[in-house]
Amino acid sequence: MPDLLIELFSEEIPARMQAKAADDLKSRVTNGLVEAGLTYAGAAAYSTPRRLALRVDGLTERSPDIKEERKGPRVDAPEKAVEGFLRGAGVSRDDLIERDEKKGRVFFAVIEKPGRPAAEIVAEVLEDTILNFPWPKSMRWGAGSLRWVRPLHRIICLLSREDGSEVVPLDVDGIASGRTTEGHRFMAPGAFDVTGFDDYEAKLKRAHVVLDAQERAEAIWQDATNQAFASGLEVVEDKGLLAEVAGLVEWPVVLMGEIGAEFLDLPPEVLQTSMKEHQKFFSVKNPKTGRIERFVTVANRETADHGATILAGNQKVLSARLADAKFFWENDLRVAKKEKMAPWLDSLGSVTFHNKLGSQRDRIDRIAALARELAPVVGADANLAEQAAQVAKADLASEMVYEFPELQGLMGRYYSAAAGLPAEVAAACEEHYSPLGPSDDVPSASVSVVVALADKIDTLTGFWAIDEKPTGSKDPFALRRAALGVIRLVLENSLAISLDRFMDAQLVRHKARMIDEVTDSDVEDLIDAIAEYGVFGAAYRTLKEKRGGDATAGLDAMKEALPDKSVDLLAFFHDRLKNYLRDEGVRHDVIDACLGMPGNDDLALLVARARALQDVLSTEDGENLVQGFKRANNILTQAEDKDGVEYSFGADPKFAEDPTETALFDALAQAEAKIAPAMKAQDFSAAMAAMADLRGPVDAFFEAVQVNAESEVLRRNRLNLLNTIRQTCLQVADLTRIEG
Amino acid sequence: MDQTITKPRSFQEIILRLQTYWAEKGCAVMQPYDMEVGAGTFHPATTLRSLGSRPWAAAYVQPSRRPTDGRYGENPNRLQHYYQYQVLIKPSPPDLQELYLGSLRAIGIDMSLHDIRFVEDDWESPTLGAWGLGWEVWCDGMEVSQFTYFQQVGGHDCHPVSGELTYGLERLAMYVLGVDHVMDMPYNDPDAPIALSYGDVFRQTEQEYSRWNFDVADTDVLLRHFEEAEAECARILNHAEDDPKTGKRIVMAHPAYDQCIKASHIFNLLDARGVISVTERQSYIGRVRALAKRCADAFVLTEAGGYAA
Structure with missing residues (x-):
């Protein structure tokens, strides 16, 4: 089972693009390999300012052999038809077999697609990946036609096994694959060969390149916080900046410097923004005062003077930047204090x-x-x-x-x-x-x-x-x-x-x-x-x-x-x-049941209603009441459609025959007495609890009574009773919208 | 090796070293273009020569004018007139980054002590209808150059691609010489019998031009000149390719491009005079771009632009 190492070595890749590019390299290559019939045990992608790298471990040696049969004409078909079939299937007469089918004896072509060696597939997939890479912006260079984020110089494509490694040969617009790469541009100039991922990673480190962006970020953060801590200070956390800075260096060296005393009175946010936007510095603050007093910059190299020259240069640039910020701040303060910001408001008119x-x-x-x-x-x-x-x-x-x-x-x-x-x-x-x-x-x-x-x-x-x-x-x-x-x-x-x-x-x-x-x-x-x-x-x-x-x-x-x-x-x-609300766990049908109610432009009211409804629906009574309501509503709607009238007359208890019917009349009266004031007070929980109390009487009623009774008087009264259920429930929410 | 390179002592020595370096690397060392431009890119040795298929390598100093940046000589690093050093090589050689770093060594930047970084910075010139990808180059956190691979100029795709390097000479020299205010920078050798600072040479002109740019330039005249340059550019290009006098095919791309440069600079002056509103701005830029585009169209029909009869 060979391991695959790929490196695409180029001029400096924008920091913001590196992480996604590494992911894209991994997914495009591994998807391509799998589509072509290979499998692998694991894969990981890496990026530095000058390279994207990918390791794929435990790749299969070959894609599997595939044997397929294609049905042809009957054996007694005209010669022309048989020839046509042979041409189409790309086989010779020797590859044909005969078999009995329902309609007679038929030719079958046996097409064998032998598996292909991993190297062949890898070369195709990598070439395709390079030619179609999804950079947010890409460019051409020199006299070539290849597009890459910046000029691409080297391609490593290596399959390694226990007994050695072989370069997978490919050529993309004149760049031939090999096993050679380069280390740090300044600290370790020159090229070297590698035999596999472990060798690659180790030699890069010796050549002052930390391959893993995460490892660089952690090293930066740890060193920065340690240096700050030693001075009784702390680094202001900024994950985005950390990721960006880790993408600007191959060999991070953290340097902490002073901010000129004349700038320390600027608002901390101004210091922080100016340092971050222009110079990609971290801010270091004094935890006692909350003031930003120093900065951390990350250089890409070690020097004989331990970064003294680099730090001095950065400090000078920072002073020039902060002098600008201070100039803006003082001018602005004058306008604010003396003219109460009036000139700004005037100018916003244009x-x-x-x-x-x-x-x-x-x-x-x-x-x-x-x-x-x-x-x-x-x-x-x-x-x-x-x-x-x-x-x-x-x-x-x-x-x-x-x-x-x-x-x-x-x-x-x-x-x-x-x-x-x-x-x-x-x-x-x-x-x-x-x-x-x-x-x-x-x-x-x-x-x-x-x-x-x-x-x-x-x-x-x-x-x-x-x-x-x-x-x-x-x-x-x-x-x-x-x-x-x-x-x-x-x-x-x-x-x-x-x-x-x-x-x-x-x-x-x-x-x-x-x-x-x-x-x-x-x-x-x-x-x-x-x-x-x-x-x-x-x-x-x-x-x-x-x-x-x-x-x-x-x-x-x-x-x-x-x-x-x-x-x-x-x-x-x-x-x-x-x-x-869906993110907050409120069911969408519950919201729909409340959206159409009056006062729906009062969002707090709407939400209170929805939450109360969701609560009551999670009780057994509530859930069953909805079923009872729906049953009542269905019977009523059907009857209304059939009779062409609306049963909204108000039922009369004196026509109640069955004890459950009488009980329902009582229950509705009691519920109404509770619901009306609760609704008035916008106490939806109380209103809905009162509504849920109807569950027992409604269930019992349907159990004992046939609504469509033979007596027309009885039927009409019962339909009107159903309407009371409908009206009582609908004033709380549109229960017809509840699913299930 | 770095130790053997001595530190330069003056502004002019840095320029001379860059000239020598790029001459040794095979560039034609050209002279500044004799018209007012906003940046070295406007020199026809860059704008026009980056078009077409013929190889090209040029390096030159270009005095550049940005009227809105005038500060009467008082700001430590803002000037309405300054110098750019410009290198253009087509097709861009594979070792252009190394060549560039060599030029920094040549002017005395010790690579073993400094932190040089290539930080993403894509370049676009709306007035030239041009864009490219590249970096700003940082030395210890300071931008010292622009490094661009031209992708399009005057609306034409660049084939092959040119590599362009632009050094802001004053800023770079102040850094190398360790000077905090541009006017204090030695212009010639500080031990020369008549030692001159940058301020001795340019402080007065910065004052004079700042006043003229901001308050005195006659905007009516400028507006008229803009329209005249625009009209002349079009008129030149409307001429037939064949010259009736010589009987030769002569496409007048360069004379037309001069008018484009002129229009661009007049627009900058009008901008400094504050007579161009935000909405008009876009329209002026579009008019200059239209001229640049027509000049580019004409240049690719000339011999230098790769035209073969």
């Missing part, structure tokens, strides 16, 4: 947010107006919320955020504090972008929550207003993320918010910019009316009536422009909510 949705300044004004309306519902101070929304995006025009866009929000917090604004406002500047992803923290401070909601609702309604909804995998404006953000803000803060009202108000604000006929007073009146009536439709009708026939052109244009936008957007929220 920065386009989206060509159909106006400037950043327009956007800020819309968000501030919505924040004001949302504040009382969330329990925040309306003035503070509006103020926070007004400055939350001011830092987008600052020099620091221009240089480091990832510091948006955070710089806003520093600058708002410097401008002397209240702490809640400063916090909202940073927190209003949250939550960014499913695992990001959700803000809980009321002012931050208001601005975060207003920002996201404004974005969603804006793109809905111009029909730029996400489709398939395309979501360029991250609208799914925004919707999930709203959902998490509402649920995790247990907010009772009827979204319809705020979506409609914001849609009106968006559309007002786009429609000429709409006047300022139209917008004002509409938004007031929406606040009063909860939705656009009711607001529009009331307003139109109030104004009589006069001055309704703007209202009508608005009505024309907003057909079902908020219905559609609410459905989008419900869709995202379903995904979110």
